[in-house]
Amino acid sequence: xxxxxxxxxxxxxxxxxxxxxxxxxxxxxxxxxxxxxxxxxxxxxxxxxxxxxxxxxxxxxxxxxxxxxxxxxxxxxxxxxxxxxxxxxxxxxxxxxxxxxxxxxxxxxxxxxxxxxxxxxxxxxxxxxxxxxxxxxxxxxxxxxxxxxxxxxxxxxxxxxxxxxxxxxxxxxxxxxxxxxxxxxxxxxxxxxxxxxxxxxxxxxxxxxxxxxxxxxxxxxxxxxxxxxxxxxxxxxxxxxxxxxxxxxxxxxxxxxxxxxxxxxxxxxxxxxxxxxxxxxxxxxxxxxxxxxxxxxxxxxxxxxxxxxxxxxxxxxxxxxxxxxxxxxxxxxxxxxxxxxxxxxxxxxxxxxxxxxxxxxxxxxxxxxxxxxxxxxxxxxxxxxxxxxxxxxxxxxxxxxxxxxxxxxxxxxxxxxxxxxxxxxxxxxxxxxxxxxxxxxxxxxxxxxxxxxxxxxxxxxxxxxxxxxxxxxxxxxxxxxxxxxxxxxxxxxxxxxxxxxxxxxxxxxxxxxxxxxxxxxxxxxxxxxxxxxxxxxxxxxxxxxxxxxxxxxxxxxxxxxxxxxxxxxxxxxxxx
Numbered sequence: 001x002x003x004x005x006x007x008x009x010x011x012x013x014x015x016x017x018x019x020x021x022x023x024x025x026x027x028x029x030x031x032x033x034x035x036x037x038x039x040x041x042x043x044x045x046x047x048x049x050x051x052x053x054x055x056x057x058x059x060x061x062x063x064x065x066x067x068x069x070x071x072x073x074x075x076x077x078x079x080x081x082x083x084x085x086x087x088x089x090x091x092x093x094x095x096x097x098x099x100x101x102x103x104x105x106x107x108x109x110x111x112x113x114x115x116x117x118x119x120x121x122x123x124x125x126x127x128x129x130x131x132x133x134x135x136x137x138x139x140x141x142x143x144x145x146x147x148x149x150x151x152x153x154x155x156x157x158x159x160x161x162x163x164x165x166x167x168x169x170x171x172x173x174x175x176x177x178x179x180x181x182x183x184x185x186x187x188x189x190x191x192x193x194x195x196x197x198x199x200x201x202x203x204x205x206x207x208x209x210x211x212x213x214x215x216x217x218x219x220x221x222x223x224x225x226x227x228x229x230x231x232x233x234x235x236x237x238x239x240x241x242x243x244x245x246x247x248x249x250x251x252x253x254x255x256x257x258x259x260x261x262x263x264x265x266x267x268x269x270x271x272x273x274x275x276x277x278x279x280x281x282x283x284x285x286x287x288x289x290x291x292x293x294x295x296x297x298x299x300x301x302x303x304x305x306x307x308x309x310x311x312x313x314x315x316x317x318x319x320x321x322x323x324x325x326x327x328x329x330x331x332x333x334x335x336x337x338x339x340x341x342x343x344x345x346x347x348x349x350x351x352x353x354x355x356x357x358x359x360x361x362x363x364x365x366x367x368x369x370x371x372x373x374x375x376x377x378x379x380x381x382x383x384x385x386x387x388x389x390x391x392x393x394x395x396x397x398x399x400x401x402x403x404x405x406x407x408x409x410x411x412x413x414x415x416x417x418x419x420x421x422x423x424x425x426x427x428x429x430x431x432x433x434x435x436x437x438x439x440x441x442x443x444x445x446x447x448x449x450x451x452x453x454x455x456x457x458x459x460x461x462x463x464x465x466x467x468x469x470x471x472x473x474x475x476x477x478x479x480x481x482x483x484x485x486x487x488x489x490x491x492x493x494x495x496x497x498x499x500x501x502x503x504x505x506x507x508x509x510x511x512x513x514x515x516x517x518x519x520x521x522x523x524x525x526x527x528x529x530x531x532x533x534x535x536x537x538x539x540x541x542x543x544x545x546x547x548x549x550x551x552x553x554x555x556x557x558x559x560x561x562x563x564x565x566x567x568x569x570x571x572x573x574x575x576x
Contacts, residue, residue: 160221468496479537
């Protein structure tokens with residue numbers, strides 16, 4: 001026992017020594033605001049000294065602190081600063097106190113901002129000058145001047161003004177008059193244009209690669225255009241390496257020739273994976289893809305999915321069209337077996353669809369599908385045959401592809417069938433969905449989701465499960481089973497509805513590295529008449545930001561339902 005007490009005493013003494021060694025002295029700054037204090041502490045060396053620092057070094061840095069405080073305040077336009085200070089020692093630690101009177105600030109008296117050359121007609125440069133904050137009568141802030149100068153230089157490089165330079169760039173300060181004059185005069189010269197493009201590759205037809213690049217020789221130079229080309233080529237799947245080399249050296253023709261070096265990606269890829277989702281349970285996925293069936297860029301893809309709820313085999317043949325990064329003609333076929341708590345179905349499909357990019361990032365998809373379905377819902381068992389044309393419009397914008405902090409996704413589709421064209425029933429159906437993501441504060445995001453659908457039908461009982469609406473699950477109303485919500489028959493079994501409406505509000509916040517916590521509320525249901533029996537689910541979860549999208553774990557429970565069982569929902573993939 002005596003040894004234990006002695007050991008604890010020694011440890012406490014050692015800890016006390018280290019704590020004392022790391023203790024920080026007291027430095028007091030009065031008379032300045034938080035922004036000015038932060039800048040002063042970045043300049044002043046005294047702030048980094050501990051209690052056991054050599055007294056001579058503390059005194060030397062205390063002596064030079066005045067000049068550093070004045071230098072820090074000059075950035076905010078204060079050139080007549082008065083300082084009183086005091087240095088003392090107590091309890092073997094030093095204390096420094098500075099009382100600062102910034103005085104009257106220097107204001108802008110004369111401001112001359114000018115753009116000559118082609119940049120004078122460029123609205124992007126006008127926007128920089130409008131946002132500069134350099135207006136006569138304003139307090140001088142050196143940051144505004146430096147930021148404006150840097151933005152002009154950066155914008156000139158991004159927009160092809162490679163011969164641009166400042167004829168004048170200076171600040172003249174008259175401390176006695178509390179006045180400052182600024183002169184910024186930028187001569188941009190002529191704007192450069194894109195010259196010839198040279199592509200180095202030998203595994204795809206040049207005409208097809210040109211359609212991937214979508215490059216216009218002679219258009220004004222924009223570095224963002226090169227970034228767009230880089231992104232399109234990278235995500236196409238055809239290339240393992242994309243290197244773009246613009247030659248921005250000055251020349252008499254004022255053109256920027258571009259060289260693109262492309263290396264092929266693996267032509268054939270196989271994929272096997274195990275996964276889990278609370279909607280479908282454990283699942284096994286396999287895939288085969290041939291990314292270059294020929295030099296025209298045709299592709300073949302086949303997928304196999306096995307799970308307790310959903311199993312399918314599918315194959316597709318893709319033909320690139322005029323704009324291959326968004327426009328394809330796809331022929332597909334597949335077999336799908338689905339066994340949920342509400343319905344069983346065996347589905348055989350054949351189809352063709354064409355995607356086309358419209359303006360403002362909208363993509364239109366026209367499709368024609370032939371679907372044979374054998375299904376059971378409640379006590380009804382039937383077969384259906386649907387020749388189903390459809391047209392859909394989708395738009396997705398995001399600041400990042402996988403883990404966005406700001407973005408949205410909107411989709412609208414209309415589809416239908418007619419017994420006059422060989423289908424077993426007639427119907428017309430409209431669906432719409434949207435999701436928004438916005439950053440909240442430094443580490444938080446708000447996620448809003450809504451989905452809706454409505455059906456005009458000849459006979460509801462003749463609609464297969466794929467055409468009926470169900471709710472419940474991680475993509476609908478959490479806290480309920482997958483497709484377990486909707487109108488019920490006389491036996492209390494869910495049979496689906498003609499209409500659908502659901503929404504969600506979620507907030508997540510990163511708390512450690514790539515981990516975030518989340519809280520949410522979902523509401524909605526499928527229904528037949530105008531009155532919706534809305535179900536509400538709420539809960540919390542944890543997310544891990546992975547390279548392929550967040551891995552999500554949610555605990556959710558029904559709010560307005562007799563069964564309050566807590567349900568676990570798991571999913572992975574991009575937010576949009």
